[in-house]
Amino acid sequence: MHQRRKKEPGSLPPSPESPMPANLLRSATRFPPRFKSILLIFSLLVNLYLLVNPWSTVEPPLPKISRLTTSITTHHHIVFAIASSSLSWPRREPYVRLWYSPNTTRAFAFLDRPLSNASSSPDIPPVVVSADTSKFPYTFKGGLRSAIRVARIVKEVVERNESDVRWFVFGDDDTVFFMDNLVKTLSKYDHDKWFYIGSNSECYEQNVKNSFDMAFGGGGFAISHSLGRVLARILDSCLMRYPHLYGSDARIYSCLAELGVGLTHEPGFHQVDMRGNLFGLLAAHPLSPLVSLHHLETVEPLFPHMNRTQALEHLLAAANVDPARILQQTVCYDRSNSLAFSVSWGFSIQVFQGKELLPDLLSLQRTFMPWRRSNKVNTHFMFNVRGYPRDPCKSPPVFFMESITSDKRGIWSYYTRLDVGNCFAFNATEPLKQIRVFSTRLELDSEQMKAPRRQCCNVLPSWNDSMTIHIRQCGIDELISMHSKTPLFS
Numbered sequence: 146m147h148q149r150r151k152k153e154p155g156s157l158p159p160s161p162e163s164p165m166p167a168n169l170l171r172s173a174t175r176f177p178p179r180f181k182s183i184l185l186i187f188s189l190l191v192n193l194y195l196l197v198n199p200w201s202t203v204e205p206p207l208p209k210i211s212r213l214t215t216s217i218t219t220h221h222h223i224v225f226a227i228a229s230s231s232l233s234w235p236r237r238e239p240y241v242r243l244w245y246s247p248n249t250t251r252a253f254a255f256l257d258r259p260l261s262n263a264s265s266s267p268d269i270p271p272v273v274v275s276a277d278t279s280k281f282p283y284t285f286k287g288g289l290r291s292a293i294r295v296a297r298i299v300k301e302v303v304e305r306n307e308s309d310v311r312w313f314v315f316g317d318d319d320t321v322f323f324m325d326n327l328v329k330t331l332s333k334y335d336h337d338k339w340f341y342i343g344s345n346s347e348c349y350e351q352n353v354k355n356s357f358d359m360a361f362g363g364g365g366f367a368i369s370h371s372l373g374r375v376l377a378r379i380l381d382s383c384l385m386r387y388p389h390l391y392g393s394d395a396r397i398y399s400c401l402a403e404l405g406v407g408l409t410h411e412p413g414f415h416q417v418d419m420r421g422n423l424f425g426l427l428a429a430h431p432l433s434p435l436v437s438l439h440h441l442e443t444v445e446p447l448f449p450h451m452n453r454t455q456a457l458e459h460l461l462a463a464a465n466v467d468p469a470r471i472l473q474q475t476v477c478y479d480r481s482n483s484l485a486f487s488v489s490w491g492f493s494i495q496v497f498q499g500k501e502l503l504p505d506l507l508s509l510q511r512t513f514m515p516w517r518r519s520n521k522v523n524t525h526f527m528f529n530v531r532g533y534p535r536d537p538c539k540s541p542p543v544f545f546m547e548s549i550t551s552d553k554r555g556i557w558s559y560y561t562r563l564d565v566g567n568c569f570a571f572n573a574t575e576p577l578k579q580i581r582v583f584s585t586r587l588e589l590d591s592e593q594m595k596a597p598r599r600q601c602c603n604v605l606p607s608w609n610d611s612m613t614i615h616i617r618q619c620g621i622d623e624l625i626s627m628h629s630k631t632p633l634f635s
């Protein structure tokens with residue numbers, strides 16, 4: 146465990162009578178000599194007490210423990226501000242329901258007007274009506290003035306003075322958050338320092354228009370409480386300088402830039418400036434936990450034969466079993482049959498025939514289109530893409546996650562082949578209808594989060610209509626490739 150120890154925001158400084166905190170002792174060299182000797186005597190006395198106290202050898206000192214437990218960031222430390230409107234809220238509130246848990250999530254939905262037929266269900270966040278923004282200029286031709294209102298949500302949520310907040314997280318009403326992964330991701334950073342965390346657009350052109358260093362609002366972004374409080378103070382004066390910008394996120398980015406703060410890029414946030422079929426994105430997720438997905442209304446349902454909400458529920462059900470592993474890509478090579486199995490855990494498995502090299506399997510199959518319809522051909526994405534055959538007989542067989550079970554020993558996930566009619570191209574895998582995957586819950590501590598490594602897997606030898614894949618940690622110098630199992634040179 147490498148938890149940071151720090152003072153809770155708002156807690157009182159230690160009084161002279163209270164036991165000396167470790168960090169004060171550490172910095173004792175900076176104090177005048179007399180104070181230093183007092184400290185020395187004091188710490189001697191404490192040590193003496195610990196030696197004499199019969200419990201001291203049995204139980205670790207208590208103050209340390211409580212400091213450790215208070216420093217773990219949990220769901221409770223995050224306050225969400227959801228940008229919505231009276232028009233979109235009734236339609237999109239089902240997306241919020243997917244990730245919002247009334248008892249553990251702290252969230253507010255900001256609307257332009259009160260709902261005429263408001264039914265305050267406990268299953269959805271409370272609605273807040275944003276303040277008037279008519280005094281702010283807005284000059285972007287064809288844009289929406291509501292960008293100012295949405296930018297000011299940052300100020301409005303901070304000024305609610307909610308207690309015990311470490312992070313403010315902003316998203317749209319069509320953003321779906323993967324809570325455990327968001328908490329884990331934010332835990333990597335010190336909430337007492339100034340952090341602006343998120344991700345830019347998948348489309349190069351969108352980043353050119355805005356900024357490569359801007360967190361796109363739909364993908365969601367996080368601001369540490371300390372930065373949030375300062376940003377709230379300066380926001381209104383700063384907004385007056387940016388009437389020419391299109392969106393709310395560009396305004397927040399600009400004001401943070403004026404404060405001298407840059408973006409900390411976390412690839413798990415997804416703006417999803419894409420249309421069509423997201424398969425290629427979901428089958429080759431980066432090696433970071435999935436934090437958010439956006440624009441789910443404008444893409445096809447994530448799983449075949451399901452509607453949008455059903456498909457999302459299906460993905461979230463898998464994410465609830467093993468949050469850190471959801472969409473994590475693992476590749477196993479079956480040397481005897483010259484096959485490569487690319488697993489995107491909780492989503493899909495593709496079976497490639499022949500000598501596919503790992504880096505090729507990690508690039509995204511272009512099953513989607515860019516956000517701007519006019520830009521179909523010339524769009525560049527922010528990642529490597531490769532072609533995806535339109536003819537389903539020419540694309541590798543795909544198995545979609547059907548169900549997941551777990552017990553004390555581990556987790557079984559089951560993937561069923563998508564029936565695409567009569568194709569003869571992949572006869573080696575022709576009889577294969579189902580793939581079972583065994584794994585154990587992926588628990589990454591914050592050090593492993595900072596230096597992640599892809600896992601390895603084995604194809605269990607005998608298979609006919611169904612087969613088994615076993616996901617596990619790689620050996621220290623194990624390579625993910627068709628040919629080498631053990632390094633040739635060592």
Ligand SMILES: *[C@@H]1O[C@H](CO)[C@@H](O)[C@H](O)[C@H]1NC(C)=O
Nearest residue numbers: 245246247248249250267268
């Ligand atoms: C939420 O809290 C309420 C009251 O404390 C309790 O009755 C309810 O069962 C809880 N719901 C869940 C899903 O934990």
Ligand SMILES: *[C@@H]1O[C@H](CO)[C@@H](O)[C@H](O)[C@H]1NC(C)=O
Nearest residue numbers: 235236260261262263264265
């Ligand atoms: C509220 O009214 C709008 C139209 O005025 C309607 O579309 C929506 O379904 C209503 N919502 C509820 C919860 O009754």
Ligand SMILES: *[C@@H]1O[C@H](CO)[C@@H](O)[C@H](O)[C@H]1NC(C)=O
Nearest residue numbers: 300301302303304305306307
């Ligand atoms: C939050 O605190 C500030 C400063 O103490 C105060 O001006 C403001 O009214 C408070 N807001 C609420 C909603 O209590």
Ligand SMILES: *[C@@H]1O[C@H](CO)[C@@H](O)[C@H](O)[C@H]1NC(C)=O
Nearest residue numbers: 239450451452453454455456
């Ligand atoms: C999606 O399917 C579920 C289950 O069949 C159904 O309850 C829900 O109304 C459907 N949603 C839409 C938007 O069609």
Ligand SMILES: *[C@@H]1O[C@H](CO)[C@@H](O)[C@H](O)[C@H]1NC(C)=O
Nearest residue numbers: 569570571572573574575576
């Ligand atoms: C697979 O198809 C090829 C021709 O496309 C054929 O030569 C080969 O024998 C087939 N293999 C099996 C196992 O059916």
Ligand SMILES: *[C@@H]1O[C@H](CO)[C@@H](O)[C@H](O)[C@H]1NC(C)=O
Nearest residue numbers: 576606607608609610611612
């Ligand atoms: C698949 O293999 C298992 C055990 O190897 C065997 O029991 C089963 O009958 C086989 N199924 C088919 C369809 O060949």
